[in-house]
Amino acid sequence: MKSNWNVFVAVCVGAVAGFAIRDQMAKSSSLGSPLRNPQQAVAAPSAAPPGSDQIYKVTLGDAPQKGRAEAKVTIVEWSDFQCPFCGRVIDTLHQIERNYGSDVRFVFKHNPLPMHPDAPYAAKAAIAAEKQGKFWQMHDKLFEANNSRQPDALKQDKVDAMARDIGLDMERYQRDLNAPETAQAIRDDQAQAAKLGASGTPHFFIDGARVSGAMPYESFKAVIEAQLRRANAALASGVQKKDLYEHLIKDGQSGPPAPPPQAAPPPQARNVDPGDGPWTGAKKPKVTIVEWSDFQCPYCSRVEPTLKQILETYKDDVRIVWRNEPLGFHPNAMPAAKAAMAAFKQGNDKFWKMHALMFAHQNELSEAKYEEWAKQVGLNLAQWKKDKESPEIAALIAKDNSYAQQVGAEGTPSFFVNGKFISGAMPFETFKGAIDEQIRKADELLKKGTKQEK
Incomplete structure (x- = not known):
């Protein structure tokens, strides 16, 4: 049971394990029962998480942003409105916002995971809200629903009700939600995530430094402080504030290094009938x-x-x-x-x-x-x-x-x-x-x- 459970957890926090497992996972996948990673239950040290010393070239595109464009630290997040870990990390992000103020801006990108059936509609709804200048209001509503742990909290009628509550033009909302370019925007975000190796949610790049999963505040703080030092050094060298983010990521990797080739698995020959199918x-x-x-x-x-x-x-x-x-x-x-x-x-x-x-x-x-x-x-x-x-x-x-x-x-x-x-x-x-x-x-x-x- 433990091995199947851990595979599901790994998908949601970004540690991709190779293939999906059945059985126990089916019993525990609803939002009503938050998944818990045994490793995350232990208080994490203040040291920066593994892999955060490597810088990646993460372009922002037209993604929604919160904070000053000239902030010293840019946090790009790939998230899923139905992912329980994405909901769990919201309080940590609020803490970062309170403590670092104008030094930090947040950028949101979509990665609705296939095992979350309500996530794609929620992502489209958020993009439709963005078209009317209310992405972050919709974002907050959606994660409030996520964190309620009610199994039907993100069903389409509930999401549409959120759109009405924040004052959207509902005719335009439905038109934008169902527009082909809305689905394409999500696919573009997911393609960028895949290229960067951001295969689970939530997944963050802090001035290009990777943080994978709903890590505790202290882990984010260690990376943010390191990136503040980089930013201050760049500004002291004459880099303009408006060019700071591009300067900090310009030499970053475009994706993770390719894994070494794996040897063929040990022989386990079985007599398997191919059947008469496709x-x-x-x-x-x-x-x-x-x-x-x-x-x-x-x-x-x-x-x-x-x-x-x-x-x-x-x-x-x-x-x-x-x-x-x-x-x-x-x-x-x-x-x-x-x-x-x-x-x-x-x-x-x-x-x-x-x-x-x-x-x-x-x-x-x-x-x-x-x-x-x-x-x-x-x-x-x-x-x-x-x-x-x-x-x-x-x-x-x-x-x-x-x-x-x-x-x-x-x-x-x-x-x-x-x-x-x-x-x-x-x-x-x-x-x-x-x-x-x-x-x-x-x-x-x-x-x-x-x-x-x-």
Whole structure:
């Protein structure tokens, strides 16, 4: 139980662990039961948190700001209005604001996490409020609701009521909230976060120095004091106040250093039936990769470029087979799986087109979007709707889920490379080691006269 719990906590505070785990997490994911990281329960020392000595080049763009543009310290935060840790850190940020006054400004960027179903709408509402000059009023209302720990506090009707309470023009609010550029602004913030390695929430850059998670005031203070010293030294050297932030980050890194290649995991060969589901890649493969995945799982989305690289590198030798494992704590995962498998009923290529749209727009998963994408893919809409709600599709997904437990694929994404288990969104090098080994074995068998199966 402890290991599953810690993985969920890590996602919310920014320590990304590789793949999403099920079971206990499903029982404890509501806002009514605040998650607690055992490491955070202990009073943190006043020393700066690890990693804060490295400066990153964090551009501000058009993000909402609070404080003077010429402040000595700029705190850029990536946050999620439904994340309990983002709510918890609000008091710390207020303390910083009180103690440092005009020396500090705050910049807010959006990163609604996929496991928080109400977060995307809240983020859009905040942007719509920003269009009317009331971002911070809406920000405060949303986090008051977050910290109330009421499970329905951020439902759409409650969020809309907040918009009315702060005096927004509701017709303009709805128009701005649903505008394509609003969703794009969120995706742009998330893309910048991913580039910087800010993979969880809350995540901060203080004059470019990273602070990950809802750290105590003393940890923030240590970083702020160090950055004040940098700022004062720059000003003393002749840097103009209006140019200070750009000067402080100009030599910063654009992203975290690439992790060293990981060796292939120890052999855990299992006899895994690929089934008759969606597949892509080689028609006569030497290596079959069976993947259990979830359309709302952030790690499943993260591994997609790696799978594309595998298919491009081994186009004549590797086939990837999809099997469904929609996790219980992802509310959009099961409806998405049904929509995708209903597309599969109309052709393997239709499934993969739907698959691509779902992962490309993972933060927008909804019944309205599934229908929009079904039209875009060119499905027979009436048949697709019928299949989507059919017992047959539900049974196919249930069968995949049940078989996942049987072979030990207990989280997503899980892979079997000719039966060899790889767990999580591992880098290309990890897959490459396993694939190359299986191709060598296949070549040896072919030389001995073994016939290649179709």
